[in-house]
Amino acid sequence: MKGLLVQFLRSLAESLRDLAPILGVIGLFQVVVLGQPLPDPGDLLWGTALVVLGLSLFVQGLKLGLFPLGETMAWDFARKGSLMWLFLFVFALGFSATMAEPALMAVAQKAAAVAAAGNLIEPSPATQADYARGLRYTIALSVGCALVIGVLRILRGWPVQYLIIGAYIGVVGMTALAPPEIIGIAYDSGGVTTSTITVPLVAALGVGLASSIEGRNALTDGFGLIAFAALTPIIFVLGYGMLR
């Protein structure tokens, strides 16, 4: 119990150190460059305390819960030896995590507004909501597929760059064909799909799988899942923009 407390205090100090630069930059710009006082310092102080506390709890929780669980599940799947279930598992994981991603909901709504402004769809709320929902399903589907292909890569031991080069060619080819309004959103959607909870889980899963298979290196083979999950949505969203 005492060890846990010491550990927690240490991670509290680490979080404070991680966040201090942001506060420094914002404070400096606000006071020195813009020449304005900090608005509502009380709220600012409260918020900062919450952020520091939250970050340390999060990192502690990762080490206790998400990391070990991701790894043991990877080991168990490898021992079970059923590819079908492993693929189904990573697909479900990618799909459900992406559908629940709040950043994605915001981006999908903006994308619908862009499409309406560009006269791609009717500018009525119903069609826009429909478009946004379709977009979210598309992206979630693409993340699920990306994880399946990424896991297949780990199992087979293909070098990661072949898949990435293939995806890049896909993105470049689709960019030439897609309507210009969708391009900015498509490129951004790749970055937002990989959320704070999915990333640690997927990283633990990939590393666990790679280290449970004979002849795979945890560093060269275990990483790369997230990269793939960040690239395929670009292709799928460009495709969605072309079809609509």
Add this chain to the structure above:
Amino acid sequence: MLSLALSLGQMLLDTAGNVLPIIGVLVGFQVLVLRRPIPQVGRVVFGFVLVVVGLAFFMEGLERALFPLGDMMASQLTAPAFLGLAPTDTAALQDWRSYGWVYCFAFTIGFTTTVAEPALIAVALKANQVAGGSIGTWGLRITVAIGVAVGVSLGSFRIITGTPLHYYIIPGYCLVLIQTWFAPRAIVALAYDSGGVTTSTVTVPLVTALGLGLSSQIPGRNPVFDGFGLIAFASLFPIMTVMGYAQLTEWYTRRARART
């Protein structure tokens, strides 16, 4: 005080709602497919509770303190009054040289938010553990942060000049491919991953606010069309810096070895 507790509770519910499907998939497969007990169930459950509570606190704090400030600063830094220009002076407002402080802000905010990004911390911890300590957590985080900083500054420059996004991204891809050819094999997968990881909870809202602020202030730019794309920059450039860092280290060690 009461409002704080209320909005904190709301945030806790939202976060739990976002995490629930993931937990459902994990538990479902563990119980129905793997049919194995989770080792140290109590510890894992406690860890999950910490993750959810931590994330909720973190987001609530950000929304209370940092995001409003970031929003306000993004619009203040791009306002004609701050730039010392007349709002009607379209030519000067469209000139990229008028926005020195914006690049400065973009660089520093990109760097500092990435250092604090929880997902990046997680990947850095994992990489450090896997590589047996040869990849320092700080080394990786700083390298990625430099990449994001350069990416966001260049992305702001693109919004100000109004060039199409793919004129930057496609050459960027080519550069990544060339670097892949020469970079040490072990780093390639991690470098690609660090691109996707950088842009989550902290970076996305602040960077998006900057993009929207810029594109709505500059005459001739439309926030709907030009406001996007900063995140794409922020997830491309870390790939280059991480591979570049590995290449530099390799080059140094080779040179040091050649000398002896």
